[in-house]
Amino acid sequence: MFDARLRPLIDPPLNRLGRILAGWGVTANTLTFAGLALGLGGAAAIAFGQFALGLALILVNRLFDGLDGAVARVHGPTALGGYFDIVADFAFYVSIPLAFGLFDPANTQAALVLVASFVLTGVSFLAFAVIAAERGAETTAHGKKSFFYSTGLAEGGETIAVFTAFALLPAWFVPIAYGYAGLCLLTVFQRSALAVIQFRD
Template sequence: MIDDPFRQWLSRHWGAPAIALHRAGITANQVTVVAAVLGVTASALVAVHLTGSGIALWLVSRLLDGYDGMLARLAGNGSLFGGYLDITFDMLAYSAMAIAFAVAMPADVVLWMVVLLGYVLAITTTLALSSLAEKTHRQLSSDRSIQFTRALAEGGETTLVYVLIALAPSVSRYVLVVWIALLAITVIQRTALARRLLS
């Protein structure tokens, strides 16, 4: 829900780093890979109870992930493979962090397993709807490689959940229950949209 507004804000107010990276010859795909490596490293830190350092590095990785699209547009060489790489590595990072929290908080492991199930269903409904809508020549979203539909549970909300749990682990179960509900609503929303557009 907050992903597109954040990208627009980042592009308008913090575009200078993307310009600097472009001038240095850094490609969008390289930024995507580095962001994923930082995200997985952040997950490893959380898993071994270095939560503060892990979440700080996670925020850096997600901020960096916001620049790959900008870099591709600056270079004028955005590719479908770049879009593939971006969504694949994003899911790697988000899932790795969920597993890290499950390791660090074994009492909540079942809830984290349900969260991972929610991720699988959320991304499956996204990709299936995007692919099938393209066959019917329907435009669902902006000029991104994959057509995402706005939803309650997106990357920005995922990061907010991770930060909240890191800062207040005592309420993690309540946060996770709400997060699971939002993931479920997201899947239902996309399924209803798919029924309306594709029937």
């Protein structure tokens, strides 16, 4: 919901740093995999109750996620890079609720519901992208991407805000997780309604 509005603020500094990193020979895929490793490290820290460390690694993961795109824009995005980026994103996203479920069995049911909502959101996102690409649709609302990004109520910015709340308020994991799972499901319905409008033959 907020990602497209944040892009004009975060893209200029990311692009400047991306040009520097590209000049040093750093590749976008290297940043993608390094960011994934850091994000999974954050999940592991949370699973052991190290919430401050987990949050720090989550935020660094998101920085790397922005930088891999900035570096890719220097050399030109690739299909393989786009594939690695989205797989790394969803691996990271599901790891955080999983970590809270491992930390405290009382969180398990809410964590499973949130992961399921992430799966449904991801399926709707990718299905929309595939069909939009077949129809030649394009958008730059989220910056230049290797495939079509459809807007939704629950996007990256909202997810990171929720993960931050989890780490700062771990005792509130269950209600926050259920609430955000509901927002993810609303996103699926929203995207499906948009598909009905745009993909009707």
